[in-house]
Amino acid sequence: MDRIRIIGGQPLAGEIPIGGAKNAALPLMAAGLLTDERLVLTRVPRLADIATMADLLAGHGIAVEQTDSDGRVLSLGGAITSTEAPYDIVRKMRASILVLGPLLARCGEARVSLPGGCAIGTRPVDLHLKGLEQMGAIIELDAGYVMARVIGRLKGTTIIFPMVSVGATENLLMAASLADGQTVLRNAAREPEIIDLCHCLVAMGARIGGIGTGELVIEGVERLHGATHAIIPDRIETGTYACAVAMTGGSVVLRDARIDHLGAVARVLEEAGIDVAEVPGGVRVQRRNGLHGVDVMTEPYPGFPTDMQAQFMALMAVADGASMITESIFENRFMHVSELTRMGARVNVHGASAIVRGVPQLAGAQVMATDLRASSSLILAGLVAKGETVVSRVYHLDRGYEDVEGKLSAVGAKIERLRD
Ligand SMILES: CC(=O)N[C@H]1[C@@H](OP(=O)(O)OP(=O)(O)OC[C@H]2O[C@@H](n3ccc(=O)[nH]c3=O)[C@H](O)[C@@H]2O)O[C@H](CO)[C@@H](O)[C@@H]1O
Ligand SMILES: C=C(OP(=O)(O)O)C(=O)O
Numbered sequence: 001m002d003r004i005r006i007i008g009g010q011p012l013a014g015e016i017p018i019g020g021a022k023n024a025a026l027p028l029m030a031a032g033l034l035t036d037e038r039l040v041l042t043r044v045p046r047l048a049d050i051a052t053m054a055d056l057l058a059g060h061g062i063a064v065e066q067t068d069s070d071g072r073v074l075s076l077g078g079a080i081t082s083t084e085a086p087y088d089i090v091r092k093m094r095a096s097i098l099v100l101g102p103l104l105a106r107c108g109e110a111r112v113s114l115p116g117g118c119a120i121g122t123r124p125v126d127l128h129l130k131g132l133e134q135m136g137a138i139i140e141l142d143a144g145y146v147m148a149r150v151i152g153r154l155k156g157t158t159i160i161f162p163m164v165s166v167g168a169t170e171n172l173l174m175a176a177s178l179a180d181g182q183t184v185l186r187n188a189a190r191e192p193e194i195i196d197l198c199h200c201l202v203a204m205g206a207r208i209g210g211i212g213t214g215e216l217v218i219e220g221v222e223r224l225h226g227a228t229h230a231i232i233p234d235r236i237e238t239g240t241y242a243c244a245v246a247m248t249g250g251s252v253v254l255r256d257a258r259i260d261h262l263g264a265v266a267r268v269l270e271e272a273g274i275d276v277a278e279v280p281g282g283v284r285v286q287r288r289n290g291l292h293g294v295d296v297m298t299e300p301y302p303g304f305p306t307d308m309q310a311q312f313m314a315l316m317a318v319a320d321g322a323s324m325i326t327e328s329i330f331e332n333r334f335m336h337v338s339e340l341t342r343m344g345a346r347v348n349v350h351g352a353s354a355i356v357r358g359v360p361q362l363a364g365a366q367v368m369a370t371d372l373r374a375s376s377s378l379i380l381a382g383l384v385a386k387g388e389t390v391v392s393r394v395y396h397l398d399r400g401y402e403d404v405e406g407k408l409s410a411v412g413a414k415i416e417r418l419r420d
Contacts (some may be wrong), residue, residue: 002398004391005407007414008364009142011250016241018282019045020072022230022400023307024193026095027170028200028231030074032062033102034174035204037226039076044231046071052093057379060099078227080107087113087144093399094118095145097125097167098148100247104137114141119371121330122240127168131159133178135172140271156181158222164189164300168196169216177206179220181336190217191301192261203227235261236307237401240376241409242285243308244316244408246274247384251286252411259283263302266358268294268312270320293358296327297402310336310377317345318384319358326353336374339367344362345387346395364389369396384412390418 020043030053032039054064054074060083067073083103090113103110117123129139129146130339135154140147169350171187173195176183181288188194190212198211207219218309228249238257245252246269259266266276271294275286293316298306306329316323317340327333328369334354337347343365346357364387369375375397382389392395394417397404405415 001072001376001392001420002394003418003420004397005416005418006364006379006389006391006396008054008362008385008389010383010414011248012245012252012410012413013250014409015253015255016407016411017255018036018233018238018241019043019402021045021178021193021196021234021236021297022047022049023166023236023255024231026053027174027193027197028096028229029057029064029074029076030098031174031197031200031204032057032098033060033080033105033106034178035224036079038227039204039226040067041076042228042230043076044072044074045234046402047400048333048395049093049400051131052089053095054097056089056096058084059084059089065414079384083107083110084113085110090115095121095167096351097128098171100128100148101132101171101321104132104150105175105178106146106156110146112146112148114146119274125167127161127163128171130332131172132175134159135175135183147277151167154179154216156218158167158184161187162183164257166191166194169194169298173197173201173208173216173218176218176220177208177224179218181220183218183220183235185216185218185295186214188214188306189300190214191237194318200227200229201230221416232261233257235265236305238262238283239265239308240311240380240401241312241407242269242274242276244380244383245285246287247315247318248382249287250412251267252385253272253279253282253284255282257283264304267349268296268304268378272315279370291315291358292318292320293323293356297326306333307373309333310373311380313337313347313354313356314340314377314380316356316358317347317381318362321358323358324353325356335370336377339374340381342367344383345381361386363387366390370394372396372400379404383408
């Protein structure tokens with residue numbers, strides 16, 4: 001298992017290229033199941049999760065071909081030959097559940113393994129299943145699998161989500177695109193990744209109104225066609241590197257980043273003492289003077305994203321004053337706290353909130369990643385800690401960050417991958 005070794009204390013300067021968003025790319029790849037024609041995706045990030053989704057689609061008969069020299073353009077196409085998503089692949093990545101809606105809409109049946117919980121929470125998929133049932137699907141659970149079928153086509157209806165779910169919105173949006181009649185999704189997620197999926201579906205011939213709002217209106221069509229779509233830049237990768245610059249000092253341009261996708265992150269970073277400004281070709285991040293403690297609560301977009309909570313905690317660990325960080329999306333997303341504490345961070349968790357009291361200096365240590373964003377928070381802490389930090393279990397990091405060591409060393413960090 002690879003590890004990442006960091007010697008802390010170097011300010012960062014230069015440019016970091018921001019890749020395509022993992023959380024946009026995964027549903028977009030699942031959308032490849034909605035047509036027999038070719039769906040070409042550009043700005044695809046090179047990540048373990050993308051390879052997992054390609055494996056899953058291959059099992060359904062969809063070939064995912066790389067059509068450029070560096071693997072950033074993927075062409076998806078082929079007839080669906082199997083409607084089963086097996087446990088062995090689904091267990092690696094929860095986003096696998098996103099094949100359920102497309103398979104059901106296209107083939108009238110699907111057998112998809114339940115993804116189960118993960119380190120950050122139990123993460124049920126009841127909203128996905130209830131929504132599909134409302135559209136006429138018959139759903140049974142058998143031996144850890146969702147067995148879904150529909151007689152004829154899925155039927156358009158009004159679905160009111162009791163809570164905002166990114167994945168349920170995506171699954172139902174894709175299913176509704178090929179359903180019979182109009183579907184209204186109320187209290188839908190409004191994340192930039194949802195908007196990106198809508199834009200791609202529209203390019204494939206879907207009819208979607210209310211894009212970017214909490215109420216999506218989809219007029220089902222009989223078939224969708226191929227399209228070419230450029231994936232939006234990753235706002236979480238952007239926020240993560242913005243925290244790296246904020247913590248180490250220096251000034252970095254996050255190339256291709258979109259400030260309009262940062263939502264509350266840009267505002268909170270400004271409050272903490274960091275300039276975040278749009279510049280030609282990206283976003284410049286620069287620390288003003290000191291770092292100040294700021295309270296945040298994670299919320300659906302445009303609120304502060306749960307996927308930035310761990311990284312923001314690392315930042316607050318070295319800020320002046322205290323910060324209260326409340327996690328309202330997942331019930332167990334403080335796994336990074338104990339490892340940050342081993343590096344000298346002062347954090348107390350009380351239920352869904354963590355009080356972080358900033359310290360002048362963290363100390364390098366051997367730490368273990370527990371999940372994707374926990375991994376990146378430990379990398380950030382290592383960048384400012386005194387001495388050496390070695391982060392193990394970086395396979396979590398590789399799910400969502402491409403070449404983190406290459407990107408950070410190019411702007412002056414002392415960071416390397418130790419291959420075992
Ligand atoms: C691949 C991808 O895009 N992953 C993101 C997606 O995950 P994901 O789509 O799994 O997250 P959701 O938005 O669905 O989850 C939000 C909350 O709703 C709950 N819930 C969700 C579905 C359901 O059927 N029942 C239910 O109770 C979840 O347990 C959680 O507490 O959005 C999360 C919230 O922004 C991010 O942290 C993940 O990085
Ligand atoms: C939690 C995340 O991803 P996933 O939903 O795929 O687990 C994430 O991207 O931070």
